[in-house]
Amino acid sequence: MDTGRIDELVRTRIETVEELEAVVGVPTPAILEKHTTFTTPLMREYIEQARFFVLATSDADGNCDCSPRGDLISKVLFPDDKTLVLPDRPGNRRADSYRNILENPHVGILFLVPGVDEVVRVNGRASLSSDPGLLAELAMSGKPAQLAVIVQIDEAYLHCARAILRAKLWDPETWVEPESVPSLRDILAEQHNLKHEDLEPARQERYRAELY
Structure with missing residues (x-):
């Protein structure tokens, strides 16, 4: 989303309860x-x-x-x-x-x-x-x-x-393969500009064996 689009959205933002209820309705x-x-x-x-x-x-x-x-x-x-x-x-x-x-x-x-x-x-x-x-x-x-x-x-x-x-949250047929989701290691490496070799292996974090 470009900056111009963000500026446009700011101009149309909802700021009052009346404006909100005009969109979502009034609860019973x-x-x-x-x-x-x-x-x-x-x-x-x-x-x-x-x-x-x-x-x-x-x-x-x-x-x-x-x-x-x-x-x-x-x-x-x-x-x-x-x-x-x-x-x-x-x-x-x-x-x-x-x-x-x-x-x-x-x-x-x-x-x-x-x-x-x-x-x-x-x-x-x-x-x-x-x-x-x-x-x-x-x-x-x-x-x-x-x-x-x-x-x-x-x-x-x-x-x-x-x-x-x-969301069909509990329907296993809608679940993605875990390997298709970025791992904690990869997200941390990207977020903080770290090297993968300096982090624990993906999805083998130490905390998984230390729950209690």
Whole structure:
């Protein structure tokens, strides 16, 4: 896309709610009121089977981060219907999500169950805990969690299946061959002008053997 085209798009950008609603329409009262400030038993059962989730955070200036999380068996805890607890596992130590939470507690979480089209979304306020007993409850493969993320729920609701259906996310016939997707090694080499021989072999990164 050339610079002239970008300038044209800037001139036609949407800047008001009225302009937005003229394009996407006005939500019905049922949609506006579909969230609750608590989880229900069935919603908790869904989340307990959602072994993959995405945690969205932002810092005090509004700079955003979105981090994928997962375990083969979900370890999300529910002390009560207005609170959930997420485990933290070993990573690269940047801890972007947690640095953000220390500045701005507001988080959004997207829970997915493999093979299920609908999604559960939770928005709330998070804090971090290193309580040994709690970390032990969140253990996986015999190893306690590094941290616990305690979320006080502000909104919990279902998200319809349209995005999953459009992407055919769970349909193996639509999946590409992994070898056709650029590897982490190749992307890093291009991004930082590095030599391939200075990096780990493609798709054999050391972290794959050090999940816990």
